[in-house]
Amino acid sequence: MPSLRQEIESFAKRVVYAKARTARGIAVVPDPPPHMAFIGNPGTGKTTIARIMAEILHFLELTRSSKLTEVQRSDLIGQYVGQTEKVTRSVIEKSKGGVLFVDEAYRLTPRDSTKYYGQCAVEELMKEMEIHDPVMIFAGYPKEMKQFFDSNAGLYRRIPLVLNFPDYSREELGKILQSVLIQNQYHVDDDSSIEEAIGQLQDQQIACMNAGICQLIFQKARDSLINRLDPLDFMSADLNIFSKNDVITAARSLPTIPVGRL
Template sequence: MKMKNNGQINIVLNGQKHKLKLTHKQDPLLTEKNANKHVILNDIENEMSKLVGMDEMKRIIKEIYAWIYVNKKREEQGLKAGKQALHMMFKGNPGTGKTTVARLIGKLFVQMNVLSKGHLIEAERADLVGEYIGHTAQKTRDLIKKAIGGILFVDEAYSLARGGEKDFGKEAIDTLVKHMEDRQHEFILILAGYSKEMDHFLSLNPGLQSRFPLVIDFPDYSVDQLMEIARRMLFEKQYELSTDAEWKLKDHLVAYKAGTNPKSFSNGRYIRNVIEKSIRAQAMRLLLHDEFDRKDLLTLRSQDLIFSDEK
């Protein structure tokens, strides 16, 4: 089956950058003939389809699934089934879906018996770094212990290297690196943060680069993608935008993204905040006008839209 090229993606595998083709209209793994063989992949892709964009991540998950599946077939034939460390680095601005994807990866890996539990432990600098010598290593070990069988997700991981050599963040990094090696098949470590800061973080700790075989970029959403996120969020809550409200939101997003530092724009999180504020504004309008028929209850109008002052 010939795949249609919709562009390309960049991925870093074992320190080497590769360009991969994006995706095809029909998944050859999930044809009617093969569907019963790949039920797990089908379930995961159904969940991933609920996410807007994420083309790179969807491709990576499929590759990991294929590798695990083929390894099982090798074992059945008495061949060596190699193990790979699956620690990852997610690079991107806030609200681009990094935590959501980490949870989906946990679900896939527990179904494929790569992880025993698949749970997600979320952490940041304060959860890892202590106040005196030895305290940081213990805090970090405790978090890793909680993450055994699942994923330890450290957001804004670059902050661990901000204080220089005398900062306790270095102790946290050293402890993480040790356990990544000693227990590399018992848990998965995902470090996440802004792209530029994570690149700088890796340059300060050159030994880390080789320990993350999967480095994945999460690009900002386009205006059209943000609008699709808004529609999906509203659909789940049983709301819809009037035509005027849809145009007002789109015009706002075009202007807002053009005038905002990308690092301070929270993407999908911004959309969620706008929707939640607007739903409350709609409730006040309906209460004041005593309008409660089905169409009124469903529809957010342009006057209901409340935009965040986030900058």
């Protein structure tokens, strides 16, 4: 993800630059708290990068620890009027010193909801965003996150760093699939198998699953291997080699995504 890597490196350099000016007694315009938004389709690595970002923020001395607290709507919402503020406040206090990662943040402000509990949680989070403890990262899908920010005019201006997570290229997916096989101690009997399997995928399938699609291909290829072997041969057959047909058939058997789904 070269564009994403460049954005993160640029952010880190700005922090180091400001520290260098301070160390030399040169005036520094203070930056706002480094709250962030991670925007991208499913499977693009938002949660993984959030964990890495928690380490980076601690290394840059912007947080006291590298702790990442991962929450979703259900972790922030109370069951009755007046409880949501207390629940959200408790989550904030537990995440102090590190990073609070709100995954699928848009679920707090669904358009079709008549309940305001989610909005109460957002407002409680916003109160704390004026300082940078904890640093908050809000993550979600592009269309839904736009609606999330539209729900409160003051929310977006409190988030100075917005990182867009692009869909993986087919070449990147091939490398990810190869990595999944290696991690699970499998390999293919034909080097062209992985490239041809990825070539079977629809653009809509990639946009809806991204890296997650590689795990599905692996699972289906494994099922294909199991089904073509006789159980009596399990103790003697090679159990960690996928045939070209195993992998390509696995990719072809994935559910199709209707055009316009995203």
